[in-house]
Amino acid sequence: MHEVALSRQLARIVLRHAKGREVLAVDLEVGHLRQVVPEALLFAWEAVRKSVLEGQAALNITEIPAVIACQECGSKTQIGEILDFRCENCLSRDIKTISGEEFRVVSIEVSPERKQ
Numbered sequence: 050m051h052e053v054a055l056s057r058q059l060a061r062i063v064l065r066h067a068k069g070r071e072v073l074a075v076d077l078e079v080g081h082l083r084q085v086v087p088e089a090l091l092f093a094w095e096a097v098r099k100s101v102l103e104g105q106a107a108l109n110i111t112e113i114p115a116v117i118a119c120q121e122c123g124s125k126t127q128i129g130e131i132l133d134f135r136c137e138n139c140l141s142r143d144i145k146t147i148s149g150e151e152f153r154v155v156s157i158e159v160s161p162e163r164k165q
Contacts, residue, residue, distance in 0.1 A: 052089040055152070056097040063157055064101055070159040071104035080151035081115040081128065104160065115149025 063075055079085050087110045098106040115128035119136035120143040126136055128149065135142055 052085060052093040053097065055085065055090060056093040057101075059094070059154070060097050060101040062154060063106070066157055067102070067159050069163040070161075072098075072102045072106040072157065072159055073104055074107045074109060074156075074158040076109045076111070076155040076157075078111045078113050078151045078153045078155055080113040080149040082132075082146070082149040083152050085152070087112060111155070113148050113151045116147040117144040118147050119144055 059075070059077070063072055079087065079090070090110065091108055094106075094108045098108075115132075116125055117128060117134060117136070118125050119139060119141050121141040122136060122139045124136055124138040125147065126138070126144075128134070134144055136144060
């Protein structure tokens, strides 16, 4: 389950940026193509954050759909559960990925004061 490794790395990043303050929440964007199971990531986060971070450190995940743009006809296609990388308009495979590869910390909410 690579969600545990992702949670550990995420906790390290959050800890570094919290600079000794209590972490209240973390907002994260995860692209569909990252093949991260949000429920598994939340489960792993709960275990990891308790041993690394001070505070509740709620993890809020926004899932970003996979979208491709056709290089031939210019149309955009959202990729579903079946990863079919063809333009839905002309069926071309000459495409460019526009979104869906994200794994990005959007914000970290921390307490205003450092813990003594």
